[in-house]
Amino acid sequence: MADSLGLSELQKIRLRKVDQFRELGVEPYPTRTRRTHTTGEARARWYSIEKDQNDGGHDSEEITVAGRVVSRRHQGKTLFAHIHDGEGELQLYIRRDVLGDENYERALRLFDLGDFAQASGNLFMTRSGEVSLHVRDLQMLSKALNAPPEKWHGLQDVETRYRQRYADLISNAQVRAVFVMRSRIVTAIRQFLDGRGYMEVETPTLQPLYGGAAARPFITHHNALDQPFYLRIADELYLKRCMVGGFEKVYEITKDFRNEGIDRNHSPEFTMLEFYESFGDYERMMETVEQLVLHATRAVHGGPVFTYQGQEIDVTPPWPRKTLRDAIREASGVDYVAHPDQAGLMSAARAAGADIEEGTVWPRIVDEMLKQFVRPYLIQPMFLIDYPVELSPLAKRKPGDPTHVERFQPYVGGGEIGNAFTELNDPMDQYARFLEQKKDLDAGDLDAMQLDLDFINALMYGMPPAGGVGMGIDRLVMLLTDQSTIRDVILFPAMRNLPTVIGSAPAAEDVLADGN
């Protein structure tokens, strides 16, 4: 059976040890564990107990710990090893005269790096000052057939790190730390929003129509209904339906899916936070975003300051607010309001030094100027506000200025971390904007939004005035964990499918299944 896996020599040697355990009547994958202490609890215990001075300062009570064997040094009739569990490491001190010849030989020959083991014994402190467990009994909990990556350099190969994240997590503590921080950040966000009276809701991933953003979707098919479904590209339209229904403050943290290119800032599946507040507006939402980011930052850094790619960043509110128009004008000298036509804005932008492709439409020129002149320099937190209406089909116009909408984007560390509006709630205006999108869709624009009549119907019941925010959780996590690549904050990033290699060759089943 194992032959078809194409095992390497090292794997075969370990597999032989599995057989040897069974020949000795010992199950190398036992069903139960009897851990009494984590490594952290064991260490804490050592510092809180009375030591038995008659026994060389040993803890008189026997405890049992369990974990992965991460290091081994043997020295004749003694064996030192460290086990690692969820809380840290603990050194095991194993002696031939304590375990007996047979068990000592077993510890020496049948246990390897990477195995999960359970050790019972008494705590003591070694001559070199390390709290250790003087082991009386050692049990195999789970025999590992793969050797862990190299102990000093860890797993370096980027492709293997992503494809076999489990091996990356085993060998690289910094990688584990990033995902611990990610979890804390998400928890902090939930705490913050819950504390502000928001209700977490769950809206469909499988949607008969996709909407809420400009993006190409993934399409799937439901067999029993015999109809296509789209994987959501945004939560927006369903969360607004919730507000129509009377839930005043709602949020959702979920995966969105966009069928687009993959790069260091884009993953085909990514985690989105959207939150909507009835009777709020974009001013209210800016205040909320500042506080939310501060809360998340404190959760992982203990305060408002952290370092991103060598730059110190302080997220203490309030963050400065600047209109997009002013930001571009200050950085480039170009006032796009003074150039309402495509040709005029193009020549002004190019004169200022922008690199813009011929034929770029007016709103995209504004966007390019934002990207080239402004965005890279927004290291400290700032809100860019009041976007041209052409750039923002889903937002409400500014009172007194129909050419601009109430929209803001929070920028930190040279990148945007969200997008927010005073939400459009006029059903007929929304209908008109859908019809505009429909024209683009029919003209072949694959990113254009679909006409969602059910959403119009919902708005016709009345949606309260509201502010709404979308934030890319992955990008926020990148910022707070100082990672420059989105794949480094996603546990199992999407990769091109390949035949799986178990040993030194693809497994037989996989080769067959692959079909080429």
Added chain:
RNA sequence: GCCCCUCUAGCUCAAUCGGCAGAGCAGUGGACUUUUAAUCCAUUGGUUCAGGGUUCGAGUCCCUGGGGGGGCACCA
């Protein structure tokens, strides 16, 4: 889609001008009863991503294909 870089033992990396594929870790055998990347002795392990070409000879040069990374384009 285009351009550049990269792929060598389970892992981390070498290999000069094209000249016998190597080291460390891990493994295996041995010495060693408080070690800390333990040390010492011996030793196993290779489809050099795949296929083709040039050559007396290719890890190295050329072509085609694949994976991964970066950049551009696309995209919030």
